[in-house]
Amino acid sequence: xxxxxxxxxxxxxxxxxxxxxxxxxxxxxxxxxxxxxxxxxxxxxxxxxxxxxxxxxxxxxxxxxxxxxxxxxxxxxxxxxxxxxxxxxxxxxxxxxxxxxxxxxxxxxxxxxxxxxxxxxxxxxxxxxxxxxxxxxxxxxxxxxxxxxxxxxxxxxxxxxxxxxxxxxxxxxxxxxxxxxxxxxxxxxxxxxxxxxxxxxxxxxxxxxxxxxxxxxxxxxxxxxxxxxxxxxxxxxxxxxxxxxxxxxxxxxxxxxxxxxxxxxxxxxxxxxxxxxxxxxxxxxxxxxxxxxxxxxxxxxxxx
Amino acid sequence: xxxxxxxxxxxxxxxxxxxxxxxxxxxxxxxxxxxxxxxxxxxxxxxxxxxxxxxxxxxxxxxxxxxxxxxxxxxxxxxxxxxxxxxxxxxxxxxxxxxxxxxxxxxxxxxxxxxxxxxxxxxxxxxxxxxxxxxxxxxxxxxxxxxxxxxxxxxxxxxxxxxxxxxxxxxxxxxxxxxxxxxxxxxxxxxxxxxxxxxxxxxxxxxxxxxxxxxxxxxxxxxxxxxxxxxxxxxxxxxxxxxxxxxxxxxxxxxxxxxxxxxxxxxxxxxxxxxxxxxxxxxxxxxxxxxxxxxxxxxxxxxxxxxxxxxxxxxxxxxxxxxxxxxxxxxx
Ligand SMILES: Cc1ncc(C[n+]2csc(CCOP(=O)(O)OP(=O)(O)O)c2C)c(N)n1
Ligand SMILES: [Mg+2]
Numbered sequence: 001x002x003x004x005x006x007x008x009x010x011x012x013x014x015x016x017x018x019x020x021x022x023x024x025x026x027x028x029x030x031x032x033x034x035x036x037x038x039x040x041x042x043x044x045x046x047x048x049x050x051x052x053x054x055x056x057x058x059x060x061x062x063x064x065x066x067x068x069x070x071x072x073x074x075x076x077x078x079x080x081x082x083x084x085x086x087x088x089x090x091x092x093x094x095x096x097x098x099x100x101x102x103x104x105x106x107x108x109x110x111x112x113x114x115x116x117x118x119x120x121x122x123x124x125x126x127x128x129x130x131x132x133x134x135x136x137x138x139x140x141x142x143x144x145x146x147x148x149x150x151x152x153x154x155x156x157x158x159x160x161x162x163x164x165x166x167x168x169x170x171x172x173x174x175x176x177x178x179x180x181x182x183x184x185x186x187x188x189x190x191x192x193x194x195x196x197x198x199x200x201x202x203x204x205x206x207x208x209x210x211x212x213x214x215x216x217x218x219x220x221x222x223x224x225x226x227x228x229x230x231x232x233x234x235x236x237x238x239x240x241x242x243x244x245x246x247x248x249x250x251x252x253x254x255x256x257x258x259x260x261x262x263x264x265x266x267x268x269x270x271x272x273x274x275x276x277x278x279x280x281x282x283x284x285x286x287x288x289x290x291x292x293x294x295x296x297x298x299x300x301x302x303x304x
Numbered sequence: 305x306x307x308x309x310x311x312x313x314x315x316x317x318x319x320x321x322x323x324x325x326x327x328x329x330x331x332x333x334x335x336x337x338x339x340x341x342x343x344x345x346x347x348x349x350x351x352x353x354x355x356x357x358x359x360x361x362x363x364x365x366x367x368x369x370x371x372x373x374x375x376x377x378x379x380x381x382x383x384x385x386x387x388x389x390x391x392x393x394x395x396x397x398x399x400x401x402x403x404x405x406x407x408x409x410x411x412x413x414x415x416x417x418x419x420x421x422x423x424x425x426x427x428x429x430x431x432x433x434x435x436x437x438x439x440x441x442x443x444x445x446x447x448x449x450x451x452x453x454x455x456x457x458x459x460x461x462x463x464x465x466x467x468x469x470x471x472x473x474x475x476x477x478x479x480x481x482x483x484x485x486x487x488x489x490x491x492x493x494x495x496x497x498x499x500x501x502x503x504x505x506x507x508x509x510x511x512x513x514x515x516x517x518x519x520x521x522x523x524x525x526x527x528x529x530x531x532x533x534x535x536x537x538x539x540x541x542x543x544x545x546x547x548x549x550x551x552x553x554x555x556x557x558x559x560x561x562x563x564x565x566x567x568x569x570x571x572x573x574x575x576x577x578x579x580x581x582x583x584x585x586x587x588x589x590x591x592x593x594x595x596x597x598x599x600x601x602x603x604x605x606x607x608x609x610x611x612x613x614x615x616x617x618x619x620x621x622x623x624x625x626x627x628x629x630x631x632x633x634x635x636x
Contacts, residue, residue: 074442106610108440113610122442123405124379154356157379187356188376194356195378 005223009052011297013219016086017047018290021259023082025282027098027105033273034099034107037256037263038152039079041183041217045252046083048222049148049179058088061116067145068134070118072127073152073181077109080117089116125158127151128178132164135173139243146175154186156197162207169208174233174245178209181216183254187270204249216252225250261285322438322613323491324524331491332466336429337365339473340399344370349397350477353377355384361401361431362489381411388426389418397425397477404430404445404486408452415482420457423481433462433486434523434574435603435620440610446603450579452484453552459483459505460552462523462574462581467496468549471503479505486523495527501547508555510562514544517631518562521572522548522581525601529572531624536631543631551581556588563589563596568634570599574622577602599634601627 020043028036049069056066071080081098084090090105097103104113108122119130131149138145155161168176186194197203201211210232212225229248257263260282263272274282325331344350344366352358352366356379367374377384381402388398407415407430419426430448437443452460459479463469469488476483496503499511511526512533521529526547533543546562548555563569563585573581582600589596603620617623621630 101611101615106440107438108442108610110440110442110610120440120442122440123410154379157356159380159382186379187360188354188358194376195380 016051017043020082029279041254050083050087070149072121074108074122125160128164135176153182165207168247172244175243176247178249210248213251216254334362335466335469337362339470341366341369353400355402381406385411385414392424399427401429404433404448408448428484441607462486464526465495466492475505508548508558511545514542517543517568525572532627573602
């Protein structure tokens with residue numbers, strides 16, 4: 001049995017996730033279409049990372065002591081920009097330039113454009129290999145920073161991901177964590193019909209990774225998984241003081257469009273079109289849903 | 305909507321797949337998908353494969369008409385081309401689609417050794433060739449021709465429009481070895497049916513004559529060259545356009561014949577000026593001992609910006625007004 005995550009900590013992350021979703025909707029509305037569904041689905045993961053897990057300096061994104069968060073899945077940049085705004089790395093006002101000419105926030109995340117963006121990840125399946133090298137390099141230099149790589153389930157199709165998975169285990173990269181957004185969707189449709197990747201947990205385990213699989217829209221479960229990995233790194237598991245040990249992966253089952261009923265229920269699309277009049281509905285549903293969930297939790301607390 | 309400092313609307317990247325068609329231009333939907341589906345009615349060896357980009361490369365049209373001959377390989381480009389090689393070895397004629405960048409960069413080794421060396425009839429269909437997306441370097445195949453030109457046995461086709469694509473597809477299938485098509489997808493402009501033209505694999509065609517300038521172009525730049533030629537007429541400049549849709553093997557004879565006089569020679573390509581049409585023309589000239597100046601219009605040797613496609617075409621000199629400017633400047 002794992003320890004329950006304290007309510008205050010969980011609520012802080014949920015509040016951050018709510019703001020990330022608000023930012024993502026605002027950015028999506030600028031373009032009128034795009035990767036809003038992915039950003040909403042991954043908001044809880046990104047909130048857990050930026051509001052709870054990562055060590056960084058918002059005013060100095062290049063600080064050498066920072067944990068590295070690598071966005072392999074370039075098109076999820078809309079979600080990461082929202083998290084950057086929440087983290088204070090990018091001003092909230094700047095988000096409205098997303099995907100526009102001359103912006104520091106291009107559609108696909110690129111390290112050459114945006115402070116805090118560690119890699120350029122639009123060609124899918126690169127992130128984990130770079131993460132392996134970064135973890136090896138940091139360890140060789142005696143830097144204890146963690147390396148996190150965010151992948152999409154589509155990236156599990158690429159052979160390069162599995163080459164890197166084996167490499168990470170072989171080199172015992174105990175400070176490396178992969179976070180996989182399993183939204184069961186790819187460009188041509190549902191993942192199950194494009195290339196069956198299940199059983200995913202067994203595949204990572206067979207490559208020598210410590211595996212956690214959680215509901216990626218359940219903040220409590222996400223934080224508990226991160227805690228379990230941290231506990232291993234502190235000596236309860238395989239990692240030693242030098243950072244040698246099995247790398248860890250958190251497989252996050254998420255829901256495209258999470259938090260906005262209209263989008264959750266719509267036919268899933270990789271590149272979602274949202275009509276002009278629907279944006280107000282989206283914003284409204286997000287706010288009502290968040291207020292409702294908060295009230296429900298408050299009710300739970302007082303009920304006997 | 306965001307605005308610039310002057311209050312003008314800021315152009316958006318919008319979709320990864322942006323249109324390069326001009327407003328109001330005549331277009332045809334998914335010419336590749338329709339041509340392949342048609343061809344498959346007559347040739348049962350035809351199969352279609354993709355790497356999670358069926359909808360984005362017009363292969364969905366083929367998939368709907370021939371579901372049993374459509375193979376979704378997942379987002380795994382090495383598997384896509386390795387498997388296409390295997391299918392060709394088993395007697396089928398595969399058309400395998402992905403974006404140009406992923407064919408040229410990620411899967412090169414598989415195309416080179418499994419397809420080109422044994423000269424298998426595999427047809428590589430690359431979407432978003434050159435600068436046809438504002439998405440940034442991960443999707444802008446600015447050097448795909450340069451990469452593929454070095455591969456022995458590979459035929460390279462850079463079509464101008466829907467007419468070229470529809471006519472090229474059966475010829476690609478009929479060619480015994482491997483081919484690479486720089487795919488234009490979605491609503492593709494129809495331009496060449498206004499000229500006395502038909503696509504012939506391996507042949508360059510003179511689309512219009514002109515006394516002062518000869519524009520040698522391929523791909524969507526032929527459309528731009530034709531527009532530029534019209535606009536130049538208003539400046540009393542008479543420009544010829546020579547369309548070279550097959551980049552390899554290259555129709556040196558036609559092109560060198562056109563370059564024989566003293567007209568200003570310009571190459572136009574939707575590709576870096578390194579390793580594409582310009583260098584193909586230049587090396588053909590040098591090999592024949594002909595020294596003459598050729599003005600290269602193409603993408604600069606650098607990683608391009610992300611942004612809206614019209615902005616970028618203008619910035620990098622591919623828009624027809626920039627072509628006109630350049631030609632007039634060269635004429636002095
Ligand atoms: C190497 C590579 N191949 C193909 C693509 C084109 N592409 C962009 S997103 C995508 C779908 C990948 O699946 P996933 O990231 O899970 O999609 P989502 O959940 O966002 O719909 C594809 C095939 C790419 N960006 N990189
Ligand atoms: Mg997915």
